[in-house]
Amino acid sequence: MTFSASATEILAPELAGDARELLEQLGAPEALPALSLATAALTLEAVRDAATLRRFLAGYRGQILVPVELPAILAAHGHAGRGELRELLALDRALGAEVRLREFRAASAAVGRRQLSKLRPLRDQRLVQRYLRAVEAGEAHGWHTLVFGVFLAQYSLPLRQGLLLYGQRTLGGFLDSAAASLRLTQDEGDEIFAGATRPLVDEVNGLLVPSVPGMLVAAR
DSSP states (O other): OOGGGSSHHHHOTTOOHHHHHHHHHTTOGGGSOOHHHHHHHTTOOOOOSHHHHHHHHHHHIIIIIIIIIHHHHHHHHHHHHHTOHHHHHHHHHHHHTOGGGGGGHHHHHHHHHHHHHTTTTOTTOHHHHHHHHHHHTTSOOOOHHHHHHHHHHHTTOOHHHHHHHHHHHHHHHHHHHHHHHHTOOHHHHHHHHHHHHTTHHHHHHHHHTTTSTTHHHHHO
């Protein structure tokens, strides 16, 4: 049962190498804080059964994923597309001051910095190289959400599908981490995953409407 690994082919089946590895890293255990740490950070009850897992996933989606992480990806994508390094660094610092992300900082940095370093061969991409240097110099955090937004822009991947993929894989990663200890059946896991991710389509559409006029018509 691996709910975090089900959507990469939908976004970019032709990708290979480091590009595919970055997509597949989303939702992996090292990309997420421990479930117990995440529940404490969000002041949610401990995950001990299917019902509390559902509440945790809904809480994470409502408190972190939709209001913080997806807008960060969207903003980073825009800054990267316009070559706005200064604005990208300001966004990086702003996320560092976001109280809701305090407990997620270490996991985000571990993935973001590692994956950003794999974009080093893109030497003709000045923004990528300068952002990487800022991270290595300790002048920026290297949030994995921002790296993912930059990645989507650099590889010209569809933004709407990218946001959906990020949401599905992140929620699926938390579900994967809890499924074994809770002894969920495949059917139970499928039902929980569907319920947790079903609202994402409307939520992503809502984020994109003011930012990319006309995109939703083309994406359908």
